[in-house]
Amino acid sequence: MCAPVPADRGGSPPPAGPQPTLRTARLVLRPFRAGDAPDVERLAGAREVADTTLNIPHPYPPGDAARWIAGHAAAWTAGTGAPFAICRADDGALVGAIGLAVTQQHRRAELGYWIGVPYWGRGYATEAGRAVLALAFERLGLHRVQAHYMTRNPASGRVMEKLGMRHEGLRRGAFRKGDRFEDVEEYAILAGDWRATRDGG
DSSP states (O other): OOOOOOOOOOOSOOOSSSOOOEEOSSEEEEOOOGGGHHHHHHHHTSHHHHTTOSSOOSSOOTTHHHHHHHTHHHHHHHTSEEEEEEEETTTOOEEEEEEEEEEGGGTEEEEEEEEOGGGTTSSHHHHHHHHHHHIIIIISOOSEEEEEEETTOHHHHHHHHHTTOEEEEEEEEEEEETTEEEEEEEEEEEHHHHHHHHTTO
């Protein structure tokens, strides 16, 4: 899985109003709360999740999730980030995270996500991704959303394909994870692509 990544600074106006809560058939995507920190450390810190995400360490340092969450409101207000907790609608359980790191100057964002191991294989990343793309193109007025995944994690690539993202290339040894350099596949979707998919075109 990809992980929500730090945002680049840009020069365009930030989104107006508080960060919204998004709802899908099975999920609620809401801003993170301070009380989510233990669940984030437990789920994101699992070796299977951390292994194929660039920005998640293993073991997950105590207190890092709280510090990560504490920065979210400022990122939304500045227009540089839109991180969401992915929760099940029926019981409120936190199952993962998804977010946009926004570069306002280019009206572009990087999509990142992870799902806790107990919730793999249920289509949650795809369902959450569709809601976040709608936010990106309808409310935030972005032109492009891009994402990448390590080649040894093809399940993440299947999520991107289901979201209508197009493969744009392979970057060899583009990132270092621990002691190894990782090849990554790059995907992206433009606003026009998304509207055509949404409208059945």
